[in-house]
Amino acid sequence: MDQTAHNLQQQIELYGEPLGEVVRRLTGPLGLNQSSLAQVIGLSAPMLSQLMSAQRVKIGNPAVVSRLRAVSELADLAVAGEIDPDDIPGELDGIRAATGAYTHPTTAQLSRSTAHPPGQTASSAAPFAAPPGLTAPAGQSWPSAVPHDTTLGTPPSARAVVREIQELFREIASADEIQRAAVAATVESPAVAELLLAYGTGRTADALAHYEKHHG
16 A cells, blocks of 8 residues: 555544545535635645645644534535525634634534523533433543533534544544444444444444434
8 A cells, every 4th residue: 555545544534534535525515715725724725735635644733623624514504505605605704713623603503503492501401412321430420522602502513513423433443443343342232333333434424313313
């Protein structure tokens, strides 16, 4: 395997697909070119080009990864026709100004969020449920996977939660390791094996379907 092929494989393990494919998937629906996308996510155009061609493997700045993920979600909304094209430039400006991971949800993210049940406040509502069948250790609680702005009283969208879970899996293990773990878990707990494959190696659409099925 040559170096480029090796780098592409590493990108797939980190991000689910090569970064070149990520960029090409985002630019069309949002009316961007490579240079303008680089400005939105906070990278130089040459650096983005090196990532797309797999001369470089990983985006080193977590804030850039967060902005790229936000652009990806916006592109999904554009493709699905769930956002007015006239609103896209403003959404991109909001993403460009963001400094962290979903701490200030954009309009597109808010439009996909669910409201708190009656009587439940933003501070008391859990951003997502603990995995079915699992309980936190004594004296501990499950952490929030996706920070959100409690002043807005708005939890993160299901897609944002799913992508955070996917990113966590890809940070701690390769696709091969996750697949081996799933095989080992199949006999004892098929549901755990399904979870590993859905979030660790599956497409975002499959992981989202799994999340919505089990999260209600």
